[in-house]
Amino acid sequence: MIDPEGEQPVYLQVAALLRERIEAGEWRPRRRLPAVVALEHEYGVARNTILKAIKHLRETGYVYTVPNWGTVVRAGSDDIxxxxxxxxxxxxxxxxxxxxxxxxxxxxxxxxxxxxxxxxxxxxxxxxxxxxxxxxx
Incomplete structure (x- = not known):
């Protein structure tokens, strides 16, 4: 759950939850993440928070973004x-x-x-x- 009063910034909490879902296989490699609007509603946070969480995941190698298409789960070298x-x-x-x-x-x-x-x-x-x-x- 998101704790707005927690020590960790909210966007990092959201990024951790998204990362857990990627690692659990809910979103498979080479598949798009849900739309930003859907994630806003699901987590009850602002658009900017979701965008910062996605940026963090992109910087840590979990996803990449294709302009005008969406954010995609990055595949590891052994993912078949x-x-x-x-x-x-x-x-x-x-x-x-x-x-x-x-x-x-x-x-x-x-x-x-x-x-x-x-x-x-x-x-x-x-x-x-x-x-x-x-x-x-």
């Missing part, structure tokens, strides 16, 4: 995303475009895996950090 190819899904490997390279913090000309799920949801992942599995039977 397991993709289960359910019936009706399809996937391809290709070179990332500039926007995808920025969003995923990739080198230019890096490969990505594009997964399209049966419902139409599309997910783009770094090709070297994805493990593809078939459905469990």
């Amino acid at each position: 995303t397991v993709v289960v190819m359910e019936p009706g899904s399809r996937g391809i490997f290709r070179i990332a475009n500039d926007q995808e390279s920025a969003r995923l913090d990739l080198d230019p000309d890096a490969a990505v895996f594009v997964l399209e799920r049966r419902g139409g949801e599309v997910e783009v992942l770094p090709a070297d950090k994805v493990e593809i599995r078939g459905p469990e039977v």
Whole structure:
């Protein structure tokens, strides 16, 4: 819980709570954090406090921010995303475009895996950090 009267500044308390959720796997690598407005409401703090907490997480290497898109959980070098190819899904490997390279913090000309799920949801992942599995039977 946030303690406005505590020794630690409120933005560092919020940053610690966000970091705990990242470390617990609630927000997976290469996925956006909830919108700043949603975090404001959830923690009951001002926008500036959330922005300072995100800045602290960025400076400590937990997240990075893509302009006009959002704040993304940074992946560690060993983080692999397991993709289960359910019936009706399809996937391809290709070179990332500039926007995808920025969003995923990739080198230019890096490969990505594009997964399209049966419902139409599309997910783009770094090709070297994805493990593809078939459905469990």
